[in-house]
Amino acid sequence: MTQTVLRAEAIGVVRGGRHLLADVSVTIEAGQSWVVLGPNGAGKSTLLSLFGAVAHPTSGTVHVLGHQLGRVDMRELRTHIGHVNPRHRVDAPLTARDVVLTGLTNTPEFVPRWSPKVEQIRRADDLIASLGLADRAGAPWQVMSQGERGRTLIARALIGEPHLLILDEPATGLDLAAREQLLAAMDGLRRSDPQLATVLVTHHIEEIPATTSHALLLRDGRIVAKGPAAAVLTSEAISACFDHPISIVGNNGRWFAQAVPHLETRAG
Template sequence: MSTVVIRADDVDVVRDGNLLLDSVSMTVRSGEHWALLGANGAGKSTLLGLLGAVTHPTRGTVQILGRTLGRVDLRELRSHLGHINPRHPLHSPLRVREVVLTGLTNSIEPVPRWSPTAEQVARAEQLLTMLGMGGDKAGSRWPTLSQGERGRALIARALMPSPRLLLLDEPATGLDLAAREQLLSSLDTLRGEHPELATVLVTHHLEELPASTTHAMLLRGGQCLGSGPADEVLTTDQVSKCFDHPVLITRTEGRWAARAERVSPR
């Protein structure tokens, strides 16, 4: 039986007098894979900040892994989450496996006088292999990697503490077609091999959704326009309303595509 990983009830977020989220509710259970979609300024990053225990709501309640924001140490709670930022601020020429192992210490650089166990090193290698970054790639220096390779390495890093929730903030940003497809294939593989893992992925583009996506939420102007099973939410009508533009939504072999519908001249 699936368990509730996230429960947000009637959440408002106000910053500098601006209402960024307006009565947003969301429940994510183990094994579910959510997509958050909307135009720029829709509130996606704000909501992800709540789900990642980075910020507090102004009103409403957010429970993550059974813990209520405002009644728990955010830093401690974040140690139980996998949060993937494609703009990982690493400047040292670490090897890929070293970067992955920093997921255990929740640090950008290796912690002085800390050494991983043989089991932890083996887990890092296993995750890298699953994500297509094993073998010689595991020994590559970070500056030599492509953006797509970095993205897959960061997923392995986020998985090192065995989190129950994985948050992906526009993971396909800046990737070319081949790198994007490799990333999405890796996510499908990951979800298949970790059936209890819950994920939330933020994107602007339906083409960046893995076929394993199960649920979706559409945000516009800080409000939820639709939330639930992906095929019920990602429809031509609802996505057109979300982006305020007529688009035709199709799904083929599990993958979504959107194209502008022809608008007849008046």
């Protein structure tokens, strides 16, 4: 029987008299890989704050890992959710391995009088290696590239063995090669942990991994389309979501976008 990891039912979020989300419903099962797309101001960040057990809805219900928000210790629930945020700050002189290990305490640096166990260090090294960074485990964070940091943050999010992984625009600031390495690492998660549910938020079609199974399109806080990725990531749906004519082309499991040029007619 497939396990439901997240279920949102008719959720709405109102802040300062403005509806950030309205009547949003979605169910995410174990092993599914979702992408959330939409223009700026669509409500993507607000939706992630609910999925990550950071905020409560104004109306409707959200169940995360079997617990209803508002009726559960949110801090405890967040320990079972991995969160990849490319804007994560590291000010202390930590190595890549150290940064991954701080995921166990969910703090930016080591907690006083806390030290990782041998098996935890071994798991950190295994995760780092699985993301193609075996030779960078001891590298200082400050000298690592943006791409290396991005993959390290995925390892940090995974070290607590979460059931749900949230990736908030993880390819931000990456060049082409680093982006492709990151996407390959994300595809690898499907093979290494097939029951892990993931939710990726991005602005760019080209940043969607090939293993993505489902998609949700948001505009003005409402769902434009949701369901299997192949059925949702179409020219028609994307054009409606971004209110602009866009052509979507699929190739080897990836998607690419191009604006449709306006055709001008001339009088004869």
